Amino acid sequence: xxxxxxxxxxxxxxxxxxxxxxxxxxxxxxxxxxxxxxxxxxxxxxxxxxxxxxxxxxxxxxxxxxxxxxxxxxxxxxxxxxxxxxxxxxxxxxxxxxxxxxxxxxxxxxxxxxxxxxxxxxxxxxxxxxxxxxxxxxxxxxxxxxxxxxxxxxxxxxxxxxxxxxxxxxxxxxxxxxxxxxxxxxxxxxxxxxxxxxxxxxxxxxxxxxxxxxxxxxxxxxxxxxxxxxxxxxxxxxxxxxxxxxxxxxxxxxxxxxxxxxxxxx
Amino acid sequence: xxxxxxxxxxxxxxxxxxxxxxxxxxxxxxxxxxxxxxxxxxxxxxxxxxxxxxxxxxxxxxxxxxxxxxxxxxxxxxxxxxxxxxxxxxxxxxxxxxxxxxxxxxxxxxxxxxxxxxxxxxxxxxxxxxxxxxxxxxxxxxxxxxxxxxxxxxxxxxxxxxxxxxxxxxxxxxxxxxxxxxxxxxxxxxxxxxxxxxxxxxxxxxxxxxxxxxxxxxxxxxxxxxxxxxxxxxxxxxxxxxxxxxxxxxxxxxxxxxxxxxxxxxxxxxxxxxxxxxxxxxxxxxxxxxxxxxxxxxxxxxxxxxxxxxxxxxx
Amino acid sequence: xxxxxxxxxxxxxxxxxxxxxxxxxxxxxxxxxxxxxxxxxxxxxxxxxxxxxxxxxxxxxxxxxxxxxxxxxxxxxxxxxxxxxxxxxxxxxxxxxxxxxxxxxxxxxxxxxxxxxxxxxxxxxxxxxxxxxxxxxxxxxxxxxxxxxxxxxxxxxxxxxxxxxxxxxxxxxxxxxxxxxxxxxxxxxxxxxxxxxxxxxxxxxxxxxxxxxxxxxxxxxxxxxxxxxxxxxxxxxxxxxxxxxxxxxxxxxxxxxxxxxxxxxxxxxxxxxxxxxxxxxxxxxxxxxxxxxxxxxxxxxxxxxxxxxxxxxxxxxxxxxxxxxxxxxxxxxxxxxxxxxxxxxxxxxxxxxxxxxxxxxxxxxx
Numbered sequence: 038x039x040x041x042x043x044x045x046x047x048x049x050x051x052x053x054x055x056x057x058x059x060x061x062x063x064x065x066x067x068x069x070x071x072x073x074x075x076x077x078x079x080x081x082x083x084x085x086x087x088x089x090x091x092x093x094x095x096x097x098x099x100x101x102x103x104x105x106x107x108x109x110x111x112x113x114x115x116x117x118x119x120x121x122x123x124x125x126x127x128x129x130x131x132x133x134x135x136x137x138x139x140x141x142x143x144x145x146x147x148x149x150x151x152x153x154x155x156x157x158x159x160x161x162x163x164x165x166x167x168x169x170x171x172x173x174x175x176x177x178x179x180x181x182x183x184x185x186x187x188x189x190x191x192x193x194x195x196x197x198x199x200x201x202x203x204x205x206x207x208x209x210x211x212x213x214x215x216x217x218x219x220x221x222x223x224x225x226x227x228x229x230x231x232x233x234x235x236x237x238x239x240x241x242x243x244x245x246x247x248x249x250x251x252x253x254x255x256x257x258x259x260x261x262x263x264x265x266x267x268x269x270x271x272x273x274x275x276x277x278x279x280x281x282x283x284x285x286x287x288x289x290x291x292x293x294x295x296x297x298x299x300x301x302x303x
Numbered sequence: 304x305x306x307x308x309x310x311x312x313x314x315x316x317x318x319x320x321x322x323x324x325x326x327x328x329x330x331x332x333x334x335x336x337x338x339x340x341x342x343x344x345x346x347x348x349x350x351x352x353x354x355x356x357x358x359x360x361x362x363x364x365x366x367x368x369x370x371x372x373x374x375x376x377x378x379x380x381x382x383x384x385x386x387x388x389x390x391x392x393x394x395x396x397x398x399x400x401x402x403x404x405x406x407x408x409x410x411x412x413x414x415x416x417x418x419x420x421x422x423x424x425x426x427x428x429x430x431x432x433x434x435x436x437x438x439x440x441x442x443x444x445x446x447x448x449x450x451x452x453x454x455x456x457x458x459x460x461x462x463x464x465x466x467x468x469x470x471x472x473x474x475x476x477x478x479x480x481x482x483x484x485x486x487x488x489x490x491x492x493x494x495x496x497x498x499x500x501x502x503x504x505x506x507x508x509x510x511x512x513x514x515x516x517x518x519x520x521x522x523x524x525x526x527x528x529x530x531x532x533x534x535x536x537x538x539x540x541x542x543x544x545x546x547x548x549x550x551x552x553x554x555x556x557x558x559x560x561x562x563x564x565x566x567x568x569x570x571x572x573x574x575x576x577x578x579x580x581x582x583x584x585x586x587x588x589x590x591x592x593x594x595x596x597x598x599x600x601x602x603x604x605x606x607x608x609x610x611x612x613x614x615x616x617x618x
Numbered sequence: 619x620x621x622x623x624x625x626x627x628x629x630x631x632x633x634x635x636x637x638x639x640x641x642x643x644x645x646x647x648x649x650x651x652x653x654x655x656x657x658x659x660x661x662x663x664x665x666x667x668x669x670x671x672x673x674x675x676x677x678x679x680x681x682x683x684x685x686x687x688x689x690x691x692x693x694x695x696x697x698x699x700x701x702x703x704x705x706x707x708x709x710x711x712x713x714x715x716x717x718x719x720x721x722x723x724x725x726x727x728x729x730x731x732x733x734x735x736x737x738x739x740x741x742x743x744x745x746x747x748x749x750x751x752x753x754x755x756x757x758x759x760x761x762x763x764x765x766x767x768x769x770x771x772x773x774x775x776x777x778x779x780x781x782x783x784x785x786x787x788x789x790x791x792x793x794x795x796x797x798x799x800x801x802x803x804x805x806x807x808x809x810x811x812x813x814x815x816x817x818x819x820x821x822x823x824x825x826x827x828x829x830x831x832x833x834x835x836x837x838x839x840x841x842x843x844x845x846x847x848x849x850x851x852x853x854x855x856x857x858x859x860x861x862x863x864x865x866x867x868x869x870x871x872x873x874x875x876x877x878x879x880x881x882x883x884x885x886x887x888x889x890x891x892x893x894x895x896x897x898x899x900x901x902x903x904x905x906x907x908x909x910x911x912x913x914x915x916x917x918x919x920x921x922x923x924x925x926x927x928x929x930x931x932x933x934x935x936x937x938x939x940x941x942x943x944x945x946x947x948x949x950x951x952x953x954x955x956x957x958x959x960x961x962x963x964x965x966x967x968x969x970x971x972x973x974x975x976x977x978x979x980x981x982x983x984x
Binding site: 044045046048049052053055056059060062063064066067069070073080084123124126127129130131133134135136137142145146148149150151152153154155156157159160161162163164167179180182183186190237240241243244245246247251260263264267280283284287288291292295296299 | 327336337339340341342343344346347348350351353354355357358359361362365416417419420422423424426427429433436437438439440441442444445446447448449450452453454456457461463466467470494497498513516517520547548551552553554555556557558562572575576579585588589592595596
């Protein structure tokens with residue numbers, strides 16, 4: 038039993054195999070999308086006879102697709118900035134101050150994560166109808182902000198908690214008021230968290246379907262556009278092409294944003 | 304500074320249960336820390352209030368009304384019709400039961416397959432743990448629609464499995480039972496949510512004091528006994544959290560049954576959506592949604608309560 | 619090597635963690651029933667050695683035998699050892715009785731027998747009736763006793779204790795020390811005790827191995843360690859010691875004449891190899907082996923000095939005396955309130971230090 042690792046941490050080969058298989062299970066199905074986006078035939082079938090870039094070219098020329106893409110980008114940008122903004126203040130409030138009723142409040146703010154999207158969508162629909170507001174990208178953004186605030190707050194809370202409070206106190210001691218302390222000390226330090234939150238919220242909003250479905254007007258976001266295209270088999274491959282692009286980009290964006298807020302404890 | 308002392312003092316005497324409301328409110332405004340905290344929180348709270356609490360309240364109110372015509376005019380006379388007709392209806396009950404079963408299966412499957420993965424990363428990864436954590440949770444952040452759609456691609460009549468098996472010569476005709484049924488929904492949901500279940504389980508496994516494992520080993524437990532007697536009980540809070548976090552959202556899932564469920568795999572969310580769409584009965588849809596939330600809420604609370612009882616010893 | 623009679627035989631054991639050598643070729647034989655301590659500062663390898671005995675680490679080279687059986691292929695849960703962990707490692711999800719009975723699962727005892735043994739164990743560690751308590755309701759000292767009971771109930775051949783008293787306050791620690799010693803004597807099994815507190819090691823042990831940087835510096839009874847340390851490091855680590863640089867002038871009839879910086883020329887028995895003519899050595903003497911007088915002592919060796927500071931500790935006093943030739947003041951400890959006329963001794967007073975034959979120890983120069 039001459040091993041260099043403590044007994045408790047001995048390697049477990051079957052478990053390692055399981056871990057690899059699990060990751061394969063997670064990722065391989067998703068990789069079929071990009072795979073078939075290069076398929077010449079519009080029917081999904083194995084084996085792939087002919088490879089082509091035709092769908093990507095079509096995608097680039099597809100005007101409604103790009104309109105939808107820009108809609109998503111716009112909604113995502115607004116959502117991520119506003120949600121992060123709200124998230125910064127909430128995270129600071131929750132981690133820095135003794136607030137009576139903190140736990141229930143945090144639970145309420147985190148609730149959209151758990152409540153099924155359809156409930157949120159339907160409820161908001163009722164509200165908007167009552168208020169006489171017509172559905173548009175703005176209403177979609179409203180729904181997305183609601184959904185993204187918990188993500189923003191969770192990301193920023195871990196950043197704030199890891200941040201030594203005495204730096205802010207030192208700044209105050211040296212004469213800066215709360216606003217300037219925030220600007221000069223707090224914000225730069227939690228900046229990775231802010232950036233990660235923006236990226237994460239953007240991705241969530243960009244990919245979000247159900248709220249957009251209920252709250253969207255005549256201008257579709259990209260997921261809505263793709264959903265509509267799913268009905269037409271010959272449009273399928275360019276949807277796949279778009280989907281493949283989205284997957285790849287969001288993979289890197291999310292990886293980067295998680296990397297920004299990692300807790301280096303190794 | 305004296306404000307802090309005052310707030311600390313007023314916190315110290317009689318904190319918790321038994322304090323009168325008036326004293327609480329007064330001390331709240333005296334303690335500027337709480338006040339400032341709430342000021343910071345207020346924008347978020349306002350947004351949440353308006354986009355969640357108020358709409359829910361309106362939904363509750365709407366569920367007691369009746370819809371008259373296509374223009375979304377409502378007869379505001381209080382009525383329980385929506386509840387008795389829609390909720391009492393056969394379709395609804397069938398879908399509710401089916402949704403609960405599908406979610407239960409999905410939750411169970413997700414937790415079962417995620418647990419060993421979380422275990423591996425918590426106990427057997429020593430370098431670059433961060434990379435593993437990001438990798439195993441990342442799929443969850445990508446497009447839900449696309450992830451569901453890939454299963455349509457995989458399980459479909461001409462999909463990956465069928466065409467692959469035909470190409471390999473295992474079968475002649477495509478298998479029809481793969482898609483458009485509850486099983487497909489369960490598989491798809493499990494795949495979609497597995498990444499989400501890992502995190503709570505991982506966190507509670509990571510928290511386990513390693514010396515407890517050594518103590519168990521020292522006292523005679525082999526790896527299997529040690530797992531069941533120490534690791535598993537101490538990781539239960541994470542398992543419970545993961546279960547609830549999967550169960551509640553999946554009951555109300557709309558996209559998956561719509562894409563891969565077929566008529567046999569439709570879930571409650573599809574019916575709700577229909578009421579706000581084709582059927583055009585918003586009060587009915589509201590009633591459906593509320594009942595669904597209540598049922599799910601009750602189940603979740605029971606589950607949490609039962610497991611809390613069983614695990615109250617765990618620090 | 620295989621004819622080793624010792625109950626526990628640690629044979630040329632080394633442990634490397636990558637580049638770091640935690641334990642460097644250590645060999646120790648421990649007879650059955652001994653209270654044996656591993657003493658040293660943090661990082662000296664004592665805990666690593668203990669963990670190798672328990673089976674949680676494997677030696678990079680060397681062998682460990684317990685009761686004649688090699689331990690290299692035996693995993694921790696099958697060894698005849700049990701460990702008391704530094705942080706007690708009490709299972710939070712079990713009550714006290716279940717914690718203590720944890721290791722009895724394999725023995726498949728009936729419920730009555732199990733309860734009887736648990737109660738017996740609780741009595742042994744002076745926690746009768748604590749069975750139903752939860753782990754988080756216990757104080758540190760109580761947790762430590764539960765950990766002890768949990769290990770002892772299995773009646774192991776060897777009990778390994780990893781700095782078990784480190785987290786307790788002084789009074790409780792001293793209480794527990796006495797209890798542990800009494801316990802070991804009544805139960806009769808071999809205890810291997812790891813600590814960085816030399817007083818603790820001296821109080822409890824039959825023998826102590828002083829370790830530093832992975833090596834055993836000296837392994838001996840407390841008495842021997844205290845009075846005949848084998849080098850400066852051990853002498854300094856155990857208790858207080860005064861050191862004087864010196865050189866051997868000549869050796870005759872097993873007596874060495876040594877010229878010290880501070881005590882003048884002294885005569886010391888030449889019992890070791892390193893004591894040769896012209897060798898550089900260190901002369902060491904314990905504070906309580908010196909006596910402070912206001913007049914020179916004609917009987918014993920003595921030297922003149924000046925009182926620098928004094929500290930009154932109630933039952934004893936410490937005096938710090940500067941003498942010519944020595945940089946640091948010499949520490950002298952006196953029982954009671956001090957020499958005859960305490961009042962006359964002021965800072966700067968002339969005093970005389972004297973010591974008896976055999977009070978001095980010769981150590982190799984560093």
